[in-house]
Structure formats: structure tokens, C-alpha cells
Amino acid sequence: MTTPHPHPEPAERRWPDEPLAKDLARLRETNSLTHCVTNLVVTGFTANVLLAAGASPAMVIAAEEVADFAAVASGVLINVGTVTEPDARAMLIAARAARDAETPWVLDPVAVGALRFRTDLVAELVELSPAVIRGNASEILALAGRPGGGKGADSTARSAEAIDAARSVASQTGAVVAISGEVDYVVAGDEVIGVGGGDPLLTKVTGSGCALGALMAAFLGVAGSPADAAVAASAVFGAAGQRAAAEVSGPGSLAVALLDQLYLLDPAEWTS
Amino acid sequence: MTTPHPHPEPAERRWPDEPLAKDLARLRETNSLTHCVTNLVVTGFTANVLLAAGASPAMVIAAEEVADFAAVASGVLINVGTVTEPDARAMLIAARAARDAETPWVLDPVAVGALRFRTDLVAELVELSPAVIRGNASEILALAGRPGGGKGADSTARSAEAIDAARSVASQTGAVVAISGEVDYVVAGDEVIGVGGGDPLLTKVTGSGCALGALMAAFLGVAGSPADAAVAASAVFGAAGQRAAAEVSGPGSLAVALLDQLYLLDPAEWTS
Amino acid sequence: MTTPHPHPEPAERRWPDEPLAKDLARLRETNSLTHCVTNLVVTGFTANVLLAAGASPAMVIAAEEVADFAAVASGVLINVGTVTEPDARAMLIAARAARDAETPWVLDPVAVGALRFRTDLVAELVELSPAVIRGNASEILALAGRPGGGKGADSTARSAEAIDAARSVASQTGAVVAISGEVDYVVAGDEVIGVGGGDPLLTKVTGSGCALGALMAAFLGVAGSPADAAVAASAVFGAAGQRAAAEVSGPGSLAVALLDQLYLLDPAEWTS
Numbered sequence: 001m002t003t004p005h006p007h008p009e010p011a012e013r014r015w016p017d018e019p020l021a022k023d024l025a026r027l028r029e030t031n032s033l034t035h036c037v038t039n040l041v042v043t044g045f046t047a048n049v050l051l052a053a054g055a056s057p058a059m060v061i062a063a064e065e066v067a068d069f070a071a072v073a074s075g076v077l078i079n080v081g082t083v084t085e086p087d088a089r090a091m092l093i094a095a096r097a098a099r100d101a102e103t104p105w106v107l108d109p110v111a112v113g114a115l116r117f118r119t120d121l122v123a124e125l126v127e128l129s130p131a132v133i134r135g136n137a138s139e140i141l142a143l144a145g146r147p148g149g150g151k152g153a154d155s156t157a158r159s160a161e162a163i164d165a166a167r168s169v170a171s172q173t174g175a176v177v178a179i180s181g182e183v184d185y186v187v188a189g190d191e192v193i194g195v196g197g198g199d200p201l202l203t204k205v206t207g208s209g210c211a212l213g214a215l216m217a218a219f220l221g222v223a224g225s226p227a228d229a230a231v232a233a234s235a236v237f238g239a240a241g242q243r244a245a246a247e248v249s250g251p252g253s254l255a256v257a258l259l260d261q262l263y264l265l266d267p268a269e270w271t272s
Numbered sequence: 273m274t275t276p277h278p279h280p281e282p283a284e285r286r287w288p289d290e291p292l293a294k295d296l297a298r299l300r301e302t303n304s305l306t307h308c309v310t311n312l313v314v315t316g317f318t319a320n321v322l323l324a325a326g327a328s329p330a331m332v333i334a335a336e337e338v339a340d341f342a343a344v345a346s347g348v349l350i351n352v353g354t355v356t357e358p359d360a361r362a363m364l365i366a367a368r369a370a371r372d373a374e375t376p377w378v379l380d381p382v383a384v385g386a387l388r389f390r391t392d393l394v395a396e397l398v399e400l401s402p403a404v405i406r407g408n409a410s411e412i413l414a415l416a417g418r419p420g421g422g423k424g425a426d427s428t429a430r431s432a433e434a435i436d437a438a439r440s441v442a443s444q445t446g447a448v449v450a451i452s453g454e455v456d457y458v459v460a461g462d463e464v465i466g467v468g469g470g471d472p473l474l475t476k477v478t479g480s481g482c483a484l485g486a487l488m489a490a491f492l493g494v495a496g497s498p499a500d501a502a503v504a505a506s507a508v509f510g511a512a513g514q515r516a517a518a519e520v521s522g523p524g525s526l527a528v529a530l531l532d533q534l535y536l537l538d539p540a541e542w543t544s
Numbered sequence: 545m546t547t548p549h550p551h552p553e554p555a556e557r558r559w560p561d562e563p564l565a566k567d568l569a570r571l572r573e574t575n576s577l578t579h580c581v582t583n584l585v586v587t588g589f590t591a592n593v594l595l596a597a598g599a600s601p602a603m604v605i606a607a608e609e610v611a612d613f614a615a616v617a618s619g620v621l622i623n624v625g626t627v628t629e630p631d632a633r634a635m636l637i638a639a640r641a642a643r644d645a646e647t648p649w650v651l652d653p654v655a656v657g658a659l660r661f662r663t664d665l666v667a668e669l670v671e672l673s674p675a676v677i678r679g680n681a682s683e684i685l686a687l688a689g690r691p692g693g694g695k696g697a698d699s700t701a702r703s704a705e706a707i708d709a710a711r712s713v714a715s716q717t718g719a720v721v722a723i724s725g726e727v728d729y730v731v732a733g734d735e736v737i738g739v740g741g742g743d744p745l746l747t748k749v750t751g752s753g754c755a756l757g758a759l760m761a762a763f764l765g766v767a768g769s770p771a772d773a774a775v776a777a778s779a780v781f782g783a784a785g786q787r788a789a790a791e792v793s794g795p796g797s798l799a800v801a802l803l804d805q806l807y808l809l810d811p812a813e814w815t816s
Contacts, residue, residue, distance in 0.1 A: 041603045043312055047313050051478055082606075084630065204592075251595060256524035259522060315585045334662075341659065529797075532794025
């Protein structure tokens with residue numbers, strides 16, 4: 001006997017289906033200009049993920065430049081992974097400019113909860129109307145005020161354990177909340193969508209979650225809604241990750257194959 | 273019938289020929305100490321490109337250190353891709369020190385024209401006598417005061433469309449101007465040299481243009497002139513890129529194979 | 545006839561042996577939380593090396609955050625490769641916090657001796673009780689006050705030439721001193737241990753030495769002593785590097801294969 005679940009089973013999406021194929025085709029056609037203010041561990045990999053998928057990355061970080069860029073970009077990512085004080089100022093400027101220009105943006109609150117400085121910064125950023133908040137289970141639990149551990153930037157909780165916390169964050173902020181993990185979940189209002197794909201070996205590639213957040217920002221420029229963008233990015237990244245993992249024996253090769261598979265992913269897979 | 277061209281057809285160079293083989297052999301023998309003050313998206317890849325080609329990279333960026341280093345290096349690269357205010361100060365110090373010590377240096381004016389802060393900085397840097405200015409067509413058009421678009425760090429114009437602008441920049445600055453694109457052009461005074469090689473897939477590898485600028489700085493330490501250095505770097509990078517592209521199916525593998533092919537490129541190919 | 549040596553021949557260690565297998569197994573079980581304040585050329589590669597080996601990397605660099613993180617980490621790495629003034633302040637805070645919390649830490653004094661700013665910083669850091677100091681021969685010679693050249697971040701001396709300098713540094717500081725080179729040496733008090741493995745092609749991969757320093761910080765959390773940690777990291781990295789080099793033709797592939805081999809290295813190799 002199972003305990004009755006207060007919510008219906010999450011819907012599941014997986015590459016390919018028609019809306020996903022259309023969103024990827026539009027990303028390739030328009031080369032969404034994606035402005036990333038991200039951490040310095042993953043800048044190169046993030047830019048390569050965006051290029052491989054078909055977007056046009058811009059990694060401008062100066063306080064003097066981020067407002068102008070955020071205003072013209074299709075989507076913006078703000079990721080606090082290695083934030084310093086000048087970065088924090090630039091992130092707040094970028095987020096305000098994005099909000100004011102109605103450029104949709106993604107917040108990636110890396111390791112929020114564990115450290116006071118970034119936790120305070122994230123609290124300010126959340127007020128600036130991100131379209132999507134993406135994190136691992138520990139980060140989403142922390143955002144909801146529920147201690148969920150976390151080890152450095154790594155989660156110690158499973159993604160499904162953070163669904164209720166994600167609902168709470170979504171309700172408080174109006175953002176779509178994406179939880180990355182064994183299964184990726186996208187929580188939009190009352191709706192919960194599970195996205196298949198991926199591979200456990202991806203946790204051994206630094207920045208795979210961060211790059212997924214950037215890809216969500218890229219899809220914000222072409223998808224019908226923030227929820228659609230988060231689902232499309234998760235499904236595309238998950239499919240590429242799964243195909244890449246099937247052909248490699250370790251994490252070095254996986255990072256390389258992931259870029260190849262993102263590039264090779266073909267919207268025509270749906271119609272064919 | 274074709275419209276008469278006001279300039280002769282550009283000469284074309286391509287790996288291997290005797291002067292290119294000699295320059296690469298000297299780079300390998302001397303391990304040109306190449307000082308890069310570059311953007312944080314591409315630091316690792318740039319250092320790996322320099323090492324694979326045979327140079328010795330140094331990525332020192334502190335205002336307290338760049339002058340001493342620029343003075344002893346064989347060549348210096350200054351790339352404004354992710355410049356912040358402290359970086360800008362360090363770049364100006366490095367450029368002045370390079371000029372005063374007669375260390376030849378390369379300016380890579382990433383996304384100039386699109387953003388005020390870096391456009392002003394580039395205007396100051398141009399006054400400090402770079403030996404080579406390397407950019408994509410949109411950047412060279414912007415330097416010449418001709419709006420040429422550009423999307424983030426990506427060009428929206430073809431390299432051949434920027435040849436006249438490059439002549440103008442070369443004439444105003446005294447620098448050799450290198451335009452990267454489908455064909456790379458090196459403009460030195462009245463001379464225009466096209467360099468063959470490369471592959472369109474390289475546009476999906478972040479930092480391939482930036483790394484080419486660094487390689488020009490490395491060749492400045494061994495080639496007979498700035499024009500020779502720009503041509504040698506373009507030909508070597510183009511040959512390695514073309515060979516790498518022939519053996520891969522996506523951009524992840526291409527970045528890896530490019531490093532391998534740079535390392536494997538053999539000056540003896542000319543004499544054999 | 546050979547000149548009588550004032551010291552006994554160094555002991556040699558090489559993967560696999562029983563203590564090394566036990567240390568690697570413990571690293572995998574505990575996922576040592578390894579806090580790196582390192583240079584921006586190698587952040588991504590360093591994090592990937594730690595993940596592949598089984599540790600949990602954290603690359604927090606803000607002055608506001610490093611003390612809290614250093615206090616809870618299993619081990620800390622401080623690497624001055626691209627240090628700026630704000631970085632220097634954060635490094636001193638992190639080192640003091642590590643010392644006060646008794647978190648063992650590794651100092652990587654990249655290019656010490658060549659540049660005043662970092663040489664002064666390293667002198668301050670050395671006073672804060674690093675458990676391990678890791679460098680190439682030129683860096684260890686410089687630390688001992690013996691001019692040993694160096695070209696940028698590269699050594700111009702052989703590792704064996706720095707053994708006496710390492711003894712001197714070890715005696716003055718109380719730290720274990722690790723010299724990276726053709727053979728890696730670990731000098732602990734009167735004991736000198738040579739560690740086999742590695743490959744000359746690793747010198748063409750940027751950050752391989754820096755990543756080895758980070759791996760020493762990871763092993764500090766599980767090995768019986770700083771000397772054991774330095775030896776374990778060197779042996780594990782050397783074995784993975786040697787296996788990787790055997791299957792590749794250039795430095796791009798080597799960096800990828802090194803990560804795969806670190807991941808595949810199996811403590812059961814010893815018992816089997």
C-alpha cells in the first residue's frame with residue numbers, strides 16, 4: 001500500500017517531441033543572444049555548451065557594461081558560484097536592467113544557504129523577478145528555508161525531495177523553479193513536469209548544472225513561456241548527456257561528447 | 273563582367289611554405305614567452321593552444337605585475353573580452369610597459385563598438401602602438417568607425433567586407449590588421465594577404481579567435497615582422513584547425529583535436 | 545666511480561600499493577570537500593580533476609566567504625598563479641582561517657621569485673603553516689633563496705636539482721615540500737620519496753601541476769600525514785597521467801584521457 005499523494009504524478013517530457021523540436025529549431029535559426037554573468041570555473045564550458053546548442057553566448061561581467069547588454073540580450077543568466085563583491089554589484093545591475101527591459105532571466109543560486117554573503121545576495125536577486133530559478137535539491141530546499149544540507153556546490157538530497165520546496169519558492173517568487181538531479185523537475189505554479197534523460201556521470205563534469213542554467217536562458221528567447229524554456233533546455237541537455245554517456249568511459253570524454261551531441265541533436269528527429 | 277577592383281587580388285599564403293616552417297621551428301626552439309592579459313572565458317584554452325604550438329604562456333593579470341612581465345616577454349596579448357575596471361587599468365599598464373620595452377604586442381578588441389566602456393578603453397589602447405590588431409569583421413569595421421553590426425562577440429559581416437576598413441585602421445594606427453573569418457586576411461600597409469585553412473565549425477568553439485590572437489603574440493617573438501607573425505599564426509592555426517575538423521563530428525572533439533594537431537604540426541612537412 | 549652522496553637514495557613509491565589504494569578508497573568514500581583558491585587559467589580543469597578522482601571541489605574566492613569555507617573543508621589549496629590584490633587578501637584570510645581551524649592546506653607558489661608582488665605574498669603565506677608546499681624545481685629553488693631561473697610558470701631546472709633546496713624549505717617552514725618534474729619528489733624532514741609515473745607530454749597541458757596541488761589538498765583530508773597525502777596525490781596523478789599518455793597523440797587528448805583515467809583508477813588494483 002502506498003501513501004496517497006497530495007499531488008498528481010508529474011507529467012513527463014523527453015526529447016524528442018514536437019514543441020521541443022520547434023524550440024530547438026528556433027534557437028538554431030535565431031542564435032539567441034545569451035548574456036551570462038557566471039562563475040569563473042565554468043565560463044568556457046558554458047560558452048561552448050551555448051555555441052554547440054546553437055545560441056550566441058556573451059560573457060560580459062563589468063558593472064559598466066552589464067546593463068546595456070542585459071537590455072539587448074534574448075535571455076540572461078546570473079550564477080553566483082564564485083561571486084565576489086564587485087561581481088555582486090554587477091549582478092544586481094544586470095538583473096535590474098533585465099527586469100526593466102523585460103529580458104527574461106535565470107537565477108542559479110549556487111551553494112545558497114551555506115554561506116551568508118551569497119545567501120544575502122540571492123535574497124536580493126530573487127526580488128528582481130527572475131523568470132526561472134534553477135538549482136539542485138539542496139539549493140532549492142535552502143531557498144525555501146528548509147535546511148537540506150549540500151556539500152560545497154553539490155547536493156546531498158535527491159531532486160524529488162525538493163518538489164514541495166520548489167512549489168513554495170515558485171509560489172513566493174512567481175518564478176518557474178527547476179530542480180536538477182537524477183530526474184530534472186520543472187515546477188510552474190501547480191504544475192510539475194519531470195524531464196527524462198541525463199546520466200549520473202554528468203555529476204563528475206564540473207559546470208554541467210551551471211551550463212544547463214545558461215541553456216535555459218538561451219531558450220527563454222524562443223520558447224513560449226519560462227516553463228517551456230526550462231523544459232526545453234532540460235530535455236535537450238538531458239538527451240545530449242544521455243547519448244554522450246553511452247559512448248564514453250569517463251568524465252573527460254563525457255564533457256567532450258556532450259558538446260558534440262548537443263551540436264548533432266536534430267529537430268528533424270521528431271518529424272522523421 | 274566584373275567591376276574593376278581598385279586593389280590587386282590579395283596574395284595567398286597557406287601552410288606549409290618555407291618561411292612558415294622556419295618561424296614554427298623557431299617558436300619551438302625558443303618557446304616564446306607569451307604574456308596574455310585576456311578574458312576569463314578563454315584563459316585555459318588560450319594557454320593550451322600556446323603550449324601545444326610550442327610557446328610558453330604566462331597569464332599574469334595583476335596591475336602590480338603586468339609591467340614587469342610585459343617587459344621581459346617575447347610578445348604580449350591584450351584581449352578585452354570580459355574586461356572590468358581593474359583589468360582595464362592593468363591592460364593600460366601592460367601596453368605602456370610593452371611599448372616602452374619594445375615588446376611587440378597584439379590588441380584583440382572583442383566586441384568593440386557595441387559597448388561604451390570597452391570602446392573607450394580600446395581607443396586608449398590603440399594609441400599605445402600595438403604591432404597587430406586582430407578582430408572579426410564586425411570589430412574591424414567598428415574600429416574604422418563603420419557600423420558593422422556584430423552579435424555579442426560574433427561577427428555579422430564577412431571577413432572580405434572588412435578589408436577596406438582594415439586598410440583604414442592600419443593606415444591610422446601603423447599596426448598590422450588581421451581580420452578573422454571564412455578567409456583570414458592580414459593587412460599591412462598596402463599589402464593584403466589572404467591565409468587559407470580553418471573550418472566553419474571553429475566558430476562553434478569558444479575562444480578560437482582569441483587563441484589565434486595569442487598565437488600571433490607568440491610569433492611576434494620569432495617572425496621577421498608583425499605581418500609575418502600574423503600570417504604565420506593564421507596559417508599554423510588554420511592548418512591545425514582544418515586537419516582537426518576533418519577528423520571530428522562536433523565542436524567538443526574539434527577543440528581537443530585542434531590542440532593535438534597544433535602539437536603535431538611539423539616544420540619538416542615543408543622540406544619533405 | 546660516483547661521488548659519494550651525502551644522503552641515502554630516495555625511496556620510491558608508485559601506484560598501486562596498499563596504503564595508496566586505501567587512501568584513494570577513502571577519498572572516494574568521503575568525497576573530501578576540497579576548497580581551492582586558485583588561478584583563473586585552471587579553475588575548470590582543477591575542479592574536473594578533483595571530481596574525476598572522487599573529491600568534491602569548491603572554488604569559493606570572495607574575501608567574505610573564504611574563511612567560513614576553509615574552516616569546514618577537508619583541505620584547502622592556495623595557488624597564486626594569477627593573483628590580484630583582492631585575491632591576495634582573500635588568500636591570506638583563507639590561510640589564517642585554515643590554520644586556526646586546523647584544516648590542512650597546500651601552498652602552490654606559482655612563479656615565486658620572478659615577480660615582487662607574489663613573492664611578498666608567498667612570504668606571508670609561508671608563515672601561516674601550510675601542510676604542503678608544492679612547486680616545480682625553479683619555484684622551490686626560489687623559495688630557498690637560490691636563483692633557479694624559471695620561464696613564466698615553467699621550470700628551467702630538473703626536479704632532482706631542487707632536492708637540497710626542498711630540504712632547506714622543509715626545515716625552515718615545517719611543511720612537506722613536493723617538487724614536480726620528470727620525477728616527483730616529496731621531502732618531509734630528512735626523508736625524500738620519489739614518486740614514479742607521469743609523462744613529459746603533461747607539461748603541454750596547462751594546469752597539470754596546479755591540479756596536482758589541488759589533489760594533494762584533497763588527500764590531506766584522508767591520508768595519515770601531509771607526506772602521505774602528497775605522495776598519494778602524486779602517485780595517483782602520475783599513474784593516471786602515464787596511462788592517459790599511452791593512448792593519445794597530443795596534449796588535447798591527453799587532458800581528456802587524464803580525467804578518464806583518474807576516474808577509472810581502481811583501489812582494487814592493489815588487492816587483485
